[in-house]
Amino acid sequence: MKTELNAKVVGKIEFAPGNFAIKIAPIGRTLPDFIPGQYGVLGLPYSAPRSVFSDPEEPPADPDKMIRRAYSVASSSMSKEYVEFYISLVRSGALTPRLHKVQIENFIFPIFFFQLFYAFHGR
Numbered sequence: 724m725k726t727e728l729n730a731k732v733v734g735k736i737e738f739a740p741g742n743f744a745i746k747i748a749p750i751g752r753t754l755p756d757f758i759p760g761q762y763g764v765l766g767l768p769y770s771a772p773r774s775v776f777s778d779p780e781e782p783p784a785d786p787d788k789m790i791r792r793a794y795s796v797a798s799s800s801m802s803k804e805y806v807e808f809y810i811s812l813v814r815s816g817a818l819t820p821r822l823h824k825v826q827i828e829n830f831i832f833p834i835f836f837f838q839l840f841y842a843f844h845g846r
């Protein structure tokens with residue numbers, strides 16, 4: 724089943740090679756209240772391009788298949804417009820080489836078909 728994509732990248736900064744933060748805004752819905760320890764699940768399809776700083780990968784059997792990984796929410800509890808994640812590039816990984824490649828000025832391209840879920844602790 725193809726998953727509906729529901730967020731977009733609105734900011735990205737690299738602090739050191741392979742260590743970066745991305746800001747993600749939901750599409751068509753508001754962010755929930757911040758709860759300490761919250762994490763989100765980010766996803767990109769295998770068809771999204773990989774960073775040049777990553778290892779080569781065998782072509783996936785299904786390029787539309789979504790890669791999903793959990794990331795801790797790092798943004799302020801005051802922000803209601805976006806959620807920020809700090810990410811370390813794993814060169815041999817499936818998702819982080821693709822997250823490392825995304826840029827905010829590429830908004831219109833399919834690479835920005837992100838999905839974002841929230842896990843609520845204690846709810």
Ligand SMILES: Cc1cc2nc3c(=O)[nH]c(=O)nc-3n(C[C@H](O)[C@H](O)[C@H](O)COP(=O)(O)OP(=O)(O)OC[C@H]3O[C@@H](n4cnc5c(N)ncnc54)[C@H](O)[C@@H]3O)c2cc1C
Binds near residue numbers: 762795809
């Ligand atoms: C609750 C939760 C919160 C998390 N929060 C964050 C976060 O805030 N920031 C963040 O960067 N990651 C976080 N992670 C880890 C994240 O979910 C991914 O596992 C990580 O980004 C690697 O994904 P990948 O698809 O690139 O690599 P994969 O394809 O999953 O892994 C490829 C290979 O690299 C190994 N590997 C995985 N991670 C690392 C690593 N960090 N260093 C060295 N080798 C590794 C794997 O064991 C595997 O052999 C969190 C995980 C959980 C469960």
